[in-house]
Amino acid sequence: MLLLEQILNGLQLGVMLFLLAAGLTLVLGIMNLVNLAHGSLYMVGAFIAASAAQWTDSFLLGLLIALPATALVGIAVEAIALRHLYDRDHLDQVLATFGLILFFNEAVAMIWGPRALFLDPPSWLSGAVEILPGAPYPAFRLAILILGLGVAGFLYWLVARTRLGMLIRAGASNREMVGALGVDIKRLYTLVFGLGAMLAALAGVMAGPIYAVETGMGEPVLILAFVVIVIGGIGSIRGALVGAVLVGTADTLGRAFLPGLFGAMMGPAAASGVGAALASMAIYILMAAVLVWRPRGLFPAHG
Amino acid sequence: MNLRRALLFGGLAFALLLPLLAGALGLDYAVGIATRILILALAGIGLNLILGYGGMISFGHAAFFGLGGYVVAILSRHEMRGEPFMTWPFEVAGTDQAILAWPAAMLACALAALVIGAISLRTSGLYFIMITLAFAQMLFFFFVSLETYGGDDGLSLLSRSAAGPLDLHDPAQFYYLVLVLVLIALLATARWANARFGLALQGIRDNERRMRALGFATTRTKLTAFVISGAIVGLAGALMVNHTEFVSPAFLSWQRSGEILVIVVLGGMGTVFGPLAGAVVFFMLEEVLSQWTQHWMVIFGPLLVLAVLFAKQGLWGLVAAKLDRRG
């Protein structure tokens, strides 16, 4: 039963990572832009939702306000700063978006104060559901999982089946061509960026009740999303989904079981330390293994 | 050329006299600040080797900075407690001797860089940036979960390293030792930039495909540079833990990696003195801005964006261009 619970936890982390990685990988693939500030949008989404939920006394309203608001923030950031970076080399992009992270983390601390906020799940999701007889699971986590899977399915449909998705995919593998075919690249970029920001915000809102809403919350998750993209392959939605689920489950299961496993093998005192250390490194070792096997990720979108 | 030389000798004289000046003016804390700047510059010099001369954008060099620091702190703690650091397969005792601990820190970093480099250099471009960042994060979490050595809270260095006749607890003596190491690193940079190794590395930066066609085994050259770079940054970490007498996972944080990157680019990539100029300016900016507001990053962040958009050559690059024009 513990195993089932941990697998669900892993899937749920994976779903969250997918929401973040999906926007990131599209921006990477289509605009060839490393946007370190993507994690900031995740944080901004969580903060706006927490505040809005407090004012309106409703989690759902908080969510509904946070999504478009964060999309607007994202579009503004694109228009003010990132647009000028598309033609720059990756180093410029890294530095400038690093500057944006510093700005956002500090700005959020100035607006909301240095202390962490808490975002309570709606009361009708605060209980537990019995997924199997004798195996209760928090309803909110289950709701995240279902919502996340739904959004993932929708995204998949959007990218794989619609005209917009076709343009996005074409843009990810051949930018010049799409431009040459007379598509308004600027609008496509803005659209993709807004969509990415909204997905990041959704991930942030979903994380709110589980982790603390605080400044700097974006970057550890952002780096995990990078690991997801490296595993999945830049520009590939399918890769992002597979990578996210792999990373989510590997991380959660590793943390849950590796310390115990080593404890059984080597005796508890020294070994749980080793186990904990290894568990925290599990996903990076996974990434390294994938890279040795396939340097361009599992589903490379480019040539 | 004369102006350049005057600038260099002036700077050197200032650096040599700084502890005396500070003492005379009653600004004793300035020596500590200068030491800190020099240590950051040394980390920048290490990164500059691969970033400036090799074109490899590592966003994970704080890993080596922190690892170097931890090696010194851990060895020192074992020495204090009289417990060996490891007993299998051979016994390694703790030590507080700089002559042993600092090279050990560099060696550990070189090994880590060898592994990380061997994997991440299979890729390039975007992947390389993300992978170096990820590996640094891995070591960050490794030290967070390492309860034996303080975990999240970090580890204190009870006493600075013993360095023969030098007493590193004396700010001036520590400062001079760091200064000498930085000068050696600067000289080494100036030499290898024009040696066969450096020219090969710069050729790879500019056009790796062409270099392979000419017959260079480019991956080997890049990996060598990556390993040396890691070792230098590790030495900087070993010095920093002596300076702060404390090490924590924050030494390995992604912010620190970003800082080192900013120092190199701000100063001027692929120039000998760029990292030094970058470290000075970075620290000054931090000082000035943080006196103005505690939320100085809210200003520094956008400044960085503007600098990237409008002043790409870096400071030393601008100065060097001016000097070259004057001949």
Place this chain on the structure above:
Amino acid sequence: MAESLLKVTGLTKAYGALVACDGVDLDIAPGEVHAVIGPNGAGKTTLIGQLAGELRPDSGRVSFAGRDITHLPIHVRSARGLARSFQITSVFPRFSALDNVALAVQAHAGGNFRFWADARKDSTLRDPAFACLERVGLAARAKVPARVLAHGEQRQLELAMALATDPRLVLLDEPTAGMGREDSARMVTLLTGLKGKIAMLLVEHDMDAVFALADRISVMVGGRVIATGRPDEVRANTEVRRAYLGEDEIA
């Protein structure tokens, strides 16, 4: 004919449904200038990529100086004496002309792990490099940064770099690409001077250059070699006339 220097058998490379190289056979004797011509998209660049080692063939064999090199990496091929020049000029823009060639000399002189001695004062690199510049007529421009050289000069520099690796065979990918008539003629003169000393595989669109230089010509169409022979034989070959001139009329 003497024993061949480069022997290519059944070289095949496909990109999805497009077969860019379809069972190509090729023989080049030591010192021979062998031109490969054909309309755009005939697979010439793919062929050069596979010979240089940048592309991995799907099947087939490449042997050089009697040894199989099909699976060797680029830099090892170069060390064995197989050099290439690029269609798009690939000189190192920040380095001087002499630096560029010295780097090419260094590629085979080794010592890439020397960290201290100033390579720009190393006569074992600089002297042979300067000799190569003289050979291509660029000695007067030795100190000029490569990025400010004229296009024709950059092509000459490109050739000097290939020569500096002391090759037995040079793969020349359109050496006169983008050149005016005068530069083009100078390049042909240069290459003529090398005839007989170094074998060359020449991919070229300028037919004057091809017929002036080539000992033998292979004609590629749609990934296949449809004819190989002396220039006059190829000129007279009916299949070639149909395929090649036919294409020309459309273009």
